[in-house]
Amino acid sequence: MAEIKTIGILTSGGDAPGMNAAIRAVTRAGIFAGLNVKGIYRGYKGLVTDEIVDFKTQNVSNIIQQGGTILKTARCQEFMTPEGRQLAYDNARRHEIDALVVIGGDGSLTGARIFANEFNFPVIGLPGTIDNDLYGTDTTIGYDTALNTIMQCVDKIRDTATSHERLFFIEVMGRDAGFLALNGAIASGAEAAIIPEISTEVDQLAELIQNGFRKSKNSSIVLVAESPVTGGAMGLAERVKKEYPNYDVRVSILGHLQRGGSPTAQDRVLASIMGAAAIDALMDDQRNVMIGVKNHEIVYVPFTKAIRNEKPINRGLLETLRRLSI
Ligand code: ADP
Numbered sequence: 327m328a329e330i331k332t333i334g335i336l337t338s339g340g341d342a343p344g345m346n347a348a349i350r351a352v353t354r355a356g357i358f359a360g361l362n363v364k365g366i367y368r369g370y371k372g373l374v375t376d377e378i379v380d381f382k383t384q385n386v387s388n389i390i391q392q393g394g395t396i397l398k399t400a401r402c403q404e405f406m407t408p409e410g411r412q413l414a415y416d417n418a419r420r421h422e423i424d425a426l427v428v429i430g431g432d433g434s435l436t437g438a439r440i441f442a443n444e445f446n447f448p449v450i451g452l453p454g455t456i457d458n459d460l461y462g463t464d465t466t467i468g469y470d471t472a473l474n475t476i477m478q479c480v481d482k483i484r485d486t487a488t489s490h491e492r493l494f495f496i497e498v499m500g501r502d503a504g505f506l507a508l509n510g511a512i513a514s515g516a517e518a519a520i521i522p523e524i525s526t527e528v529d530q531l532a533e534l535i536q537n538g539f540r541k542s543k544n545s546s547i548v549l550v551a552e553s554p555v556t557g558g559a560m561g562l563a564e565r566v567k568k569e570y571p572n573y574d575v576r577v578s579i580l581g582h583l584q585r586g587g588s589p590t591a592q593d594r595v596l597a598s599i600m601g602a603a604a605i606d607a608l609m610d611d612q613r614n615v616m617i618g619v620k621n622h623e624i625v626y627v628p629f630t631k632a633i634r635n636e637k638p639i640n641r642g643l644l645e646t647l648r649r650l651s652i
Contacts, residue, residue, distance in 0.1 A: 330448065330608055332362040334378065334423040337395040338369030338402075338434035341585055342454045342468025344593035345395040345429055350386035351601020352427050352452075357383055359605050364421055368398045369430070370405035370437060373414040378421050390594055393471075393587045399430070405437055408444070415445045424448065427604045429467070431455035432633050435616060439629035442614040450604045451616035451629060452597075456585060459503035461637045462627030463618030467600065470592040472499065472584045473509055479580055480514035480547060487545035490574070493566070497559035497579040500551045504639050506584075507551040512643060517546045517651045520562065522553035523639045531562055535570055599624065 335352050337345045349365075356363045365385065367377035389396055404410030418426070425448035428438045435451045442449040453460040456472035476498050487494045496516075500506040504521025511519035520530045534548065550559045557565070559577045566575045589597070600617045603624045607615060615626040 328424065330361065330424040332364060332422050333425045333427060333608065334364045334366045334373070334418060334421070335381070335397070335427045336366040336369050336372065336429070337397045337399045337454065338428060338430035338437070339399060340431055340455060341395050341399050342431075342456045342466070343393040343471035343585070343587055343589040344467040344597040345397075345399075345454050346386075346389040346392045347589055347594045347597035348429050348452050348454060348467055348601045349395065349397060350390055351598045352429075352604055353381050353386045354383055355602040355605040359609060361605070362422075364423055365397055368400040368402075369434070370402040370414060371400040372397075373417055374402060374404050374410050376417045376420075378417065378423075390598075391588050393585075393589065395429075401433075405441075411441055411444060414441065415447065418447070425450070425608055427452065429454040431457065431466075432459060435460070435629055435633050439614065439633070442629070448608065448613045450607050450612065450614075451632065452600050452604055453616055453618065453632070456506065457500050457503050458505040459501060459637055460616065460618075460632050461634045462616065462620075462625065462632050464620055465596065467593055467597045468585075468589070469505065470596070471587060471589045472506060473513065474590055475584050475587055476506060476510040476549075476580060477513040479583070480510065480516060480549070483578055484514070484545065484547060487547060487576075491545055493546045493548070493573045493575045495548050495550050495559035495562050495575065495577050497550045497552050497577070499580070499584050500553070502553045502555065503637065504551045504553075507549040508639060508643050508647065511549040512647050512650070514547070514549075515650075516549050516647075518548045519644070519647060520548060520550045520556050521639065521644075522551050522555040524644070525553075525555040530556075531565060535566075
């Protein structure tokens with residue numbers, strides 16, 4: 327295989343806390359291995375429009391603690407077309423970039439896979455998403471920070487919910503995955519979580535009400551994953567008003583604050599280990615894989631597997647939540 331001398335690094339799609347720690351790790355580990363490193367701004371957009379600059383160790387100083395991404399991120403329609411990807415490839419080659427490290431979610435890694443196959447171009451992916459919805463890795467960069475943010479918000483909402491004896495639906499992110507909702511519910515001592523993974527199997531709302539989940543409680547908090555499959559917090563509140571009018575129901579949608587903030591220690595360590603592993607993978611002639619972590623060990627997950635979009639939720643956690651919320 328052709329020797330890799332220069333790598334390009336970009337962050338793409340939804341931003342996640344810890345992306346900066348990953349940029350830092352890839353840059354520093356790359357330079358440590360004797361590689362040239364180029365920073366590509368605004369994800370695939372910067373590759374298409376040629377926003378590519380040299381990255382030295384100083385470019386990534388003092389960023390490990392910052393949320394967001396210093397490389398910015400974007401969604402790029404042009405990269406969805408063969409013409410756009412050709413422009414991206416031409417720019418990469420003009421800058422003598424031999425390989426890419428892409429930090430992003432499901433969509434970004436889908437783009438990475440297509441680009442890698444089309445041009446026989448080495449790409450390594452890092453799972454950067456708060457949703458934790460990438461297959462083949464136990465966790466993703468940004469997930470732990472978002473989970474902690476959710477926990478802190480729910481703690482605050484609990485104070486007001488208890489004072490008024492209310493039922494609160496709190497909508498959290500996660501797209502079509504219930505990891506944030508389920509683990510957020512356990513971490514904050516919520517009464518229940520309504521998640522997309524089981525939405526087609528059971529009427530989770532009816533089950534909750536029928537089980538009399540609120541009888542002995544001052545307040546009830548239910549975390550709802552934002553997916554359309556769950557109905558969302560608003561949809562569920564409307565249903566309660568119609569079907570169970572005795573409940574004093576309120577909605578809180580946490581929204582974009584879940585993406586922000588300084589990454590937790592766990593996310594910084596994860597991003598650092600994964601960033602360094604991306605360089606090891608390239609040196610090891612690995613191509614077109616996502617770096618994952620399974621049982622605390624680094625694993626290489628082929629893109630096709632990572633984006634399969636069916637990462638299973640741990641159903642045992644649902645049962646634990648049920649047992650602890652009596
Ligand atoms: P995320 O990575 O957070 O899932 P998106 O789904 O928005 O974010 O994807 C980010 C970018 O990845 C898109 O704007 C696009 O440039 C690229 N991308 C996504 N899907 C494809 C695809 N099927 N083909 C080519 N590029 C894609």
